[in-house]
Amino acid sequence: QVQLVESGGGLVQAGGSLTLSCAASGGTFSYYVMTWFRQAPGKEREFVAAIKWSGGRTSYADSVKGRFTISRDNAKNTVYLQMNSLKPEDTAVYYCAARAGVVSTTSTMYNYWGQGTQVTVSS
Numbered sequence: 643q644v645q646l647v648e649s650g651g652g653l654v655q656a657g658g659s660l661t662l663s664c665a666a667s668g669g670t671f672s673y674y675v676m677t678w679f680r681q682a683p684g685k686e687r688e689f690v691a692a693i694k695w696s697g698g699r700t701s702y703a704d705s706v707k708g709r710f711t712i713s714r715d716n717a718k719n720t721v722y723l724q725m726n727s728l729k730p731e732d733t734a735v736y737y738c739a740a741r742a743g744v745v746s747t748t749s750t751m752y753n754y755w756g757q758g759t760q761v762t763v764s765s
Contacts, residue, residue, distance in 0.1 A: 644669040644754040646738045651759030654728055658763070662723040664738030664756060671695045675745050676721040677752065678712065680734035680761075687737070689747035691723060701745050706732075728763045735760050 650662040664676065677692040691712040692701045700712050711724040721738065736759050739752035746752070 644740060646740060646754055646756035648736065648738050648756040648759040651736060651761045653762045653764065656728060656730055656763055656765050658728050659724070659726045660728065660761060661725070662736055662738075662759060662761070664721040664723075666719045666721065666738075666740065669740070669754075671719060671740070673742050674740050675743065676712075676714065677739045677741075677745070678721075678723045679737045679739055679749055680732075681737070681758075682731075682734040685734075687749045689749070690736070692745045692747075693721060694745065699745075701747075703747075725761070728761075730763045730765045733761060733763050 645667045647665045654660050672695055674695045675692055678690040679687050680690050681687040689703050693712045693714055709727045714721045738756040740754040741752045
C-alpha cells in the first residue's frame with residue numbers, strides 16, 4: 643500500500659522560503675507521477691507542480707512558475723517542493739499525491755494522497 647507523508651509546512655513572512663517534503667513508501671515509484679496540490683479555505687484543490695519519477699520531467703502551475711521548484715531524491719524516495727518568494731495567496735494546505743502514468747492536473751485522477759501540511763504566508 644502506497645503511503646505518502648508530507649512535512650515542512652509552517653508560518654513564513656511574504657518573500658520568504660519553505661521546503662516541503664513528501665516521503666513515499668509501499669510502491670514501485672519509477673512508474674509514478676508525484677504531484678503537489680494545494681487547497682486554500684473555501685477554494686477547490688488546485689494543481690501546483692508535478693514530477694515524473696522516471697526522467698524527472700516537471701510541470702508547474704502558472705501561478706508558481708519561477709518561484710517553486712519540484713525535485714526528487716530517488717535514494718530517499720522523497721519528493722521536495724522548494725518554495726521561494728512566497729506570497730500571502732500561497733497560503734493553503736499542501737498535499738502530495740501520486741498516480742501511475744502521465745501527469746494530470748486534476749486531483750480526482752490521483753489514487754494516493756498524503757495528509758497535508760499547512761503553509762501560512764503572512765503579509
